Amino acid sequence: MLQVHDLNLKRDILPLFDYTIGDYAAEVLYQVLQTVPDTVEEVYGRQNILKSFISNWQVIGSYTYQRLDAREVCVFLNDIATRRLVVEQNKFKAAFQLFTGEEERHRLRSKSVQTILLLHKLQTTCFQRLDVKAFPEPFRKQLETMLGFLQQLNLTANAYLIRENKFSLSAATRFCKTLSSLSENEVSSFWKSMAYFEAYWSIAKGVVANNLCFPTFSEDAFTIEDFYHPILEKPVKNSLQLTPLQHVVLITGPNMSGKSTLLRSVGLCVYLAHIGFGVPASSCTLPFFHTIAIIINANDNLRSGYSHFMSEIQNLKTVVQEAGAAKKCFAVFDEIFRGTNIEDALEITRTTVNGLTKYSNSYFFISTHLLQLKDDVASDKIKKYNIACELDNDYPRFSYQLQEGWSDLKIGKILFEKEGLAELLTH
The missing domain is CATH 3.40.50.300 (P-loop containing nucleotide triphosphate hydrolases)
Structure with a gap:
């Protein structure tokens, strides 16, 4: 039995822990706030995740991104993964289509640049610098899967081309081809893992900001x-x-x-x-x-x-x-x-x-x-x-x-x- 509505969880307590940026992360946070584990071991499991975040705080304390960027990148990746947006696999046909379709060329290159810069920032400033071994096993595996997803996109090399103003049409075509090889499940799992990561990061920030103790x-x-x-x-x-x-x-x-x-x-x-x-x-x-x-x-x-x-x-x-x-x-x-x-x-x-x-x-x-x-x-x-x-x-x-x-x-x-x-x- 659980009867706690008089604690005013959503109005009074949620704001103490809500530092989320993404919409789905905010939903996950509220779900976690309302869900009581069945055993002491599960409670300690949650504590250990939060303690792992806090032990990595020097690395992830400033974790952030632009919400609009994330929304647009999420749509872009999902469109490619679900084939709502078809990327031509033949590089000559792709080059021809992009050169002859100015609007399409601009859109795909622009979305590719936006995707590379966002994911590369998250990879290099956060996920890649984490002490992943500090996290409990189930959460650690989730982090390792996220890192594997990012690594296969060759983000560092593409980000370098963008900074040097060398991200050409052929580079955009290669990147889009890489994206099109991702399955719908891979893309969906990445965004879900990202939301759970951010929800627990947000809780950990609330614990740190409010100087709370673990019981x-x-x-x-x-x-x-x-x-x-x-x-x-x-x-x-x-x-x-x-x-x-x-x-x-x-x-x-x-x-x-x-x-x-x-x-x-x-x-x-x-x-x-x-x-x-x-x-x-x-x-x-x-x-x-x-x-x-x-x-x-x-x-x-x-x-x-x-x-x-x-x-x-x-x-x-x-x-x-x-x-x-x-x-x-x-x-x-x-x-x-x-x-x-x-x-x-x-x-x-x-x-x-x-x-x-x-x-x-x-x-x-x-x-x-x-x-x-x-x-x-x-x-x-x-x-x-x-x-x-x-x-x-x-x-x-x-x-x-x-x-x-x-x-x-x-x-x-x-x-x-x-x-x-x-x-x-x-x-």
């Missing part, structure tokens, strides 16, 4: 040091260290103290860790979860007819069923059961929090305003945190720092009176 996985550890949400301009960093017995985290604190942001930050670290990306923290060690559910904005589901409260019930039920099936679950519930009256909410929240402690293979993070729960959730499997807030001349000052313990602070009435509403409504 590790351990079945009996849940530790995230100095984590934060990366879209904040001046984020406050917090740390979490749970013992193997602490599987339910209950977070209190007044409105505006930052509970939702903190939960979204923890959830983002867990999710990015599971897709093999770097996480916004100084270090991170987690169990590998089969289920990730991050429910921050549980709104009414009009399509299925569920009310806000029923959506909360269904979300919780699904997570509990997954945990009951011996799956390792990570779930976040922000202000759970706020869709019902306080008496019901208090009773069922108490049952929920205490009941979740029996699923020792999973971790649950829950925020609440129900301060009456304080004495009803005393299990040593429940870790209580609050977001620090102090009153300064009866006005709340938020530090957004996570600290152990329970918060009894109520600021609703204070703010109500500070804004003069009590006086306005009673006079």
Whole structure:
């Protein structure tokens, strides 16, 4: 089970990693961002690809090209490979056709020059300089195939002729003949490999630019040091260290103290860790979860007819069923059961929090305003945190720092009176 739409992946997270130039590379990047590998080994495999890119960063950090050039070269190669554009194999006929067809001669030579210059630049400034052996085997083979594709085009010699203004009609004919020997599958595979290369390069650049760390996985550890949400301009960093017995985290604190942001930050670290990306923290060690559910904005589901409260019930039920099936679950519930009256909410929240402690293979993070729960959730499997807030001349000052313990602070009435509403409504 995967429920992470409340992380706003496309709006908030994708831009942190999107340095792609090509359209298809951008699509591949978004696919990778949404796809969670099935095993820890696969996650480490993705990490190793990204680490290989970073180890080659001095070579590929400035990787770039003109998007329009790439689009036009791609069309040109595909047209030749699919025979939509037929290049005459007989050099005398080709020369005759090119000499007698001014427009065709100009177009083919121009496209040939554009293709040679683009691919030669990529070959010499990037792919040829890579330490290919640093990459994991499947990705390494892909890189070697790309290099082989480029090498058979004799790009260096043709680029020299172009620079020396010696790229003649016969040279253009020879180059086009070489292109026509390529199969449709060879050309298609090259562009797909190029898109995957660029997508992972883009992710690696996001990891470097945002100073993210690669997490590790351990079945009996849940530790995230100095984590934060990366879209904040001046984020406050917090740390979490749970013992193997602490599987339910209950977070209190007044409105505006930052509970939702903190939960979204923890959830983002867990999710990015599971897709093999770097996480916004100084270090991170987690169990590998089969289920990730991050429910921050549980709104009414009009399509299925569920009310806000029923959506909360269904979300919780699904997570509990997954945990009951011996799956390792990570779930976040922000202000759970706020869709019902306080008496019901208090009773069922108490049952929920205490009941979740029996699923020792999973971790649950829950925020609440129900301060009456304080004495009803005393299990040593429940870790209580609050977001620090102090009153300064009866006005709340938020530090957004996570600290152990329970918060009894109520600021609703204070703010109500500070804004003069009590006086306005009673006079």
